[in-house]
Amino acid sequence: MTAPFTADRRKPLPNGFLAQVQALVGDRLHLGESIRLQHGSSETHFDPVLPDAVVFARSTEEVAELVKLCVAAEVPIVAFGAGTSLEGNVTPVRGGISLDLSEMDAILEINAEDFDCTVQAGVRREQLNEHLRDQGLFFPIDPGANATIGGMASTRASGTNAVRYGTMREAVLSLRVVMPDGRIVRTARRARKSAAGYDLTRLIIGAEGTLGIVTEITLRLHGIPEAISAAVCPFDTLKGAVDTVVQAIQLGVPIARIEILDDMQMKACNAYSKLDYAEQTTLLFEFHGSERSVAEQVETLSALSSANGGGEFRWSNLPEERSRLWKARHMAYYAALGLRPGSIGWTTDVCVPISRLAECIGETKADLEGASMPATIVGHVGDGNFHVVFAIDPASPHEMAEVEAINHRLVARALAMDGTCTGEHGIGLGKRDALVDELGDAVDLMRTIKRALDPKNLFNPDKIFVLE
Amino acid sequence: MTAPFTADRRKPLPNGFLAQVQALVGDRLHLGESIRLQHGSSETHFDPVLPDAVVFARSTEEVAELVKLCVAAEVPIVAFGAGTSLEGNVTPVRGGISLDLSEMDAILEINAEDFDCTVQAGVRREQLNEHLRDQGLFFPIDPGANATIGGMASTRASGTNAVRYGTMREAVLSLRVVMPDGRIVRTARRARKSAAGYDLTRLIIGAEGTLGIVTEITLRLHGIPEAISAAVCPFDTLKGAVDTVVQAIQLGVPIARIEILDDMQMKACNAYSKLDYAEQTTLLFEFHGSERSVAEQVETLSALSSANGGGEFRWSNLPEERSRLWKARHMAYYAALGLRPGSIGWTTDVCVPISRLAECIGETKADLEGASMPATIVGHVGDGNFHVVFAIDPASPHEMAEVEAINHRLVARALAMDGTCTGEHGIGLGKRDALVDELGDAVDLMRTIKRALDPKNLFNPDKIFVLE
Structure with a gap:
């Protein structure tokens, strides 16, 4: 199968790092081979690459603390949702932490009158629609797989309904994101449109976890048609x-x-x-x-x-x-x-x-x-x-x-x-050369943005492009 | 009226700079006070600030050459369309060049079957719709003013039709942009959706010319309703x-x-x-x-x-x-x-x-x-x-x-x-403090991106935020 990584770029974890992580998350740190294999495998043809550890996060604040530990120790961190991506998008090619967000599956808020809701990143598409049904609302983006909303935002997912309802680009109003310096930011407010500064929401959507880890998403909803x-x-x-x-x-x-x-x-x-x-x-x-x-x-x-x-x-x-x-x-x-x-x-x-x-x-x-x-x-x-x-x-x-x-x-x-x-x-591992064929110099701009926001190249490294 | 700038940040033009510009654009370099006043004034309450010179550009390549001259001489450059913005978005507060794109008003391509077209930045909204009418198509974004499409993209304009047709965020498929290093990039292809890398299109839309100068825009169109x-x-x-x-x-x-x-x-x-x-x-x-x-x-x-x-x-x-x-x-x-x-x-x-x-x-x-x-x-x-x-x-x-x-x-x-x-x-000069109230730390991310892409802070400086 396709060898997606350069093995010599994988570094051993520094001494004491896992103890720090364990102090933060307790028994939600996993080192067993089978769970690491599950988080290192792809649904398609990509070779599995095992992370050094799997962590199940429970809150945005916990993710931020974990990111700070990873940055201090220079350990890569790859956010993981349902593992249904198709281009090796979450394969931890340099090892490090696979950060599983599937336990962050709370539906935080539904504003029926505004046709929006806010969910944690690990909420799945079908779970959300079951929850919404009684209120006459639905979330239209349907990529087929029962993916997590965080994963769908990160790959700019779309699917069968996009011709009428758009893609995740149009469906997301705002994101809560943990940045590579450990800061937690909210990219926008709940208004349906805004001209307030750079569109950080759209920058993070489709960035495949290379610029920030999405922990909460505010989504536009639609009325179930008559x-x-x-x-x-x-x-x-x-x-x-x-x-x-x-x-x-x-x-x-x-x-x-x-x-x-x-x-x-x-x-x-x-x-x-x-x-x-x-x-x-x-x-x-x-x-x-x-x-x-x-x-x-x-x-x-x-x-x-x-x-x-x-x-x-x-x-x-x-x-x-x-x-x-x-x-x-x-x-x-x-x-x-x-x-x-x-x-x-x-x-x-x-x-x-x-x-x-x-x-x-x-x-x-x-x-x-x-x-x-x-x-x-x-x-x-x-x-x-x-x-x-x-x-x-x-x-x-x-x-x-x-x-x-x-x-x-x-x-x-x-x-x-x-x-x-x-x-x-998305690009993941499989379409990196294709992206250069498609956009040429514009890929250099992406690299410049990546270097500015993640100077140590720890957030899902080697996805979309190889930095160095 | 509101004093929008710090006067001591304005530097005199270096010797020989205007001669270089004139060699590039000939008599499309203007130094007269009335044309500078027109490009330094706002439709609303902002004090006028005169640019040192006004240049009318004719092509993307010419814009790129001008940008290279400006960067070498450290001269600010502010793209100008119809001058209909409302928050002082194009006031050249540090002087330099006001780059008028209104003569770049060609409709380059209409793909009726694909419901898209590509236009130069200086094309005006009404001009485009008159041109499209015979083909049964229209461009729905209507901010009221007969703005240029480049200006509308740069402020993420919307208006009366947005409830059904969305804003410039949804209307733009792709941009051709001159970056602060003089490179010309195209941010996307003509496909209606894409998951190919960072969404540079949306990053430039609403950036008010602080990250790049938009010279061509590919727009989604709609059929004139029955x-x-x-x-x-x-x-x-x-x-x-x-x-x-x-x-x-x-x-x-x-x-x-x-x-x-x-x-x-x-x-x-x-x-x-x-x-x-x-x-x-x-x-x-x-x-x-x-x-x-x-x-x-x-x-x-x-x-x-x-x-x-x-x-x-x-x-x-x-x-x-x-x-x-x-x-x-x-x-x-x-x-x-x-x-x-x-x-x-x-x-x-x-x-x-x-x-x-x-x-x-x-x-x-x-x-x-x-x-x-x-x-x-x-x-x-x-x-x-x-x-x-x-x-x-x-x-x-x-x-x-x-x-x-x-x-x-x-x-x-x-x-x-x-x-x-x-x-x-948009934010322009008038809503800079409001932006910080709204997004807090996220504004720092905007600054980080600005510094990475425009390290000399020459593209429409002091808009959206003050860098230093």
Whole structure:
């Protein structure tokens, strides 16, 4: 598998450091190999790298004290949420402390009238939505995994709802952050907008824990829509599917979700979940709004789909039937791996201007035809963002190299279309070279900011870029 | 008027510097007093401070060369657009060059299918919308003034449409920026979302030219809606008006604009434009969508207004009649100054969570009752953002001090409600102390970033905070 680090950069912990940490957190300091392995492993293809210790934090103040100890002893510290990131974003490549925030899972405040709430970083997406349901509110960002809100902020997560509700960039009003000097700052107030100074909130969102450790997040919420409908429609051609989406957006239809699944993915879903979808490029839709608005949206999309070579447009507003229609999407990742028992996943993502999406997916599918392993495509088509999931043999260095080459070509293709090397997974370890290809000198500015805020390079070192 | 600078910080230009600049830009270097006064003046109450010279730039590359000359000679450089900012944001308090970007007014690229365009920094909002109209597209951010897009990005502008379409934070996809070392960087690609590294785009938006000079902007656009309606409704009470808005948002009604004008403002508008509005707290609405959706929105808001003590709900979908209904809003600033011939304006803004808005405006109105000068309130009520416009006697230091004290209490009130000291005007010179009250230690982080990126403190010095 990919060797993500330079082993000689790992330094032994200074004498007495662990005793100091233990004095601070007691039995929430863990040194056992299995828990360290769990915090050093990735859900995808990255080699595990064990932290020296795992600490479960209980409060922002405790995190700040721990950071001060780490800085004094020059020990790296990597914040860890649910461990669901996909580009090795939390692998502690220089060892040190893996700081697990999952026990900081309190929902601190809900302001229903203001459509906002404040939560600790370890709160999970599904937990939050269950808690909000009774108040008629929901938090729309849905990256698939039941990630922590802190992790989602740190990777600038988005997912299926982004076409209507935006990404974590738009969803976060304010953060409480422990900085590399141990100071606790709040980046903004609870107002829905502000022109007060530099946008520290957005600087920390997507910084993957390299500039600060997010401990509390104030989020924008939305009212649960009066009506929800789902629909599914197969298409003769990729272009027909993408054109349907472009036209819908041009008409200003406020679709909540539009997902594209390619023929391979539909085949995988049928096999995995014993379904009978047409094994063609397929669009899945979800519509939110008033009864009248949702009915109008369904009508418009049904007509557009039909005009663009769509097959049967199946839709429903009944919760159970909606789930059935979307089942292919929910199971997509495991269904893809199911194409090859024993495989592990390598999943990558790019995002391009929507006018180039059909071309980008088309060329990528052509490239995948020669691949040794099964690969499927799933995308958030309203944003121009799509994923390729490779089911690779974990024992084969040859396959790793092959996927690396395909991924490199995919990123180059997206950049040539003025797209980005990652729409939502982040840079982590896997896309560091791609970031330089994408932004050139701007990466130096990132390095300058990192050096200014974390001069000892202790906060999640070697992620996004290597400093020295 | 307010003395915004420390005079002894102004250094004479080094010998030979102006000759170098002239070699670069020829007769686009201006030293005449009237043009320097124009670039050193503010639309509001700030004392003018003249730059040593005004330069009209024609290209990003030229800006980069000029920046290199300034850095070598340690001459301050302040980017200037339309000069419509309200907190002294472009006053060159340490002299140096006022860099006028208004001649960089080319619309470089429109990608209709992607709903984006790229423009030079000097393009004005109205110019852009006129250009886009034929393609069925529009750029929604509307701060009132016909500002430049570069200036709007630099102050994180928003305005009447923000409740539905967001602010410049959401509207900008990517920036081309000249950094203080003379490097030209592009902060992002044209994809609608990205998780690629630090969000440099958002860092530069709202930095008021202190970290980089924006020369090109890639913007998200929207389709001109199929139907537009406007409406106006007076209310017995402030609370009734605000409750109407909160309930509409709770119901998920996608209102495009909701403005609140207080009784004083309505009185001013009637007098200024010979109108016959009820002189009560009034809401102005604009609805965008399909014919059916707009009709539904009008119906919902009419019912909600009536249930909350609203008077006659007048609405129209005819362009001319819509303009008439909104006339009070478009003339608000000049109407407020018209309450007192010969006065100049001091306009401030705060933004609070919407649940506190009625209380915040109510307490502010009570505070204004004792004021020596006329003052009106106008607000973007869907965002919790409102302005107070004071019509002050320019010759009276006493009135300046009085408004300063009222403004200080207003900011303290907004902060106590977890709001921000500015929703859209920015910090400039006028809100530097307020920023510290609002964010405390976080302002130190801003200073750290500024020092790292602009170590000689030459880019719009003394704005947002004083560095040393």
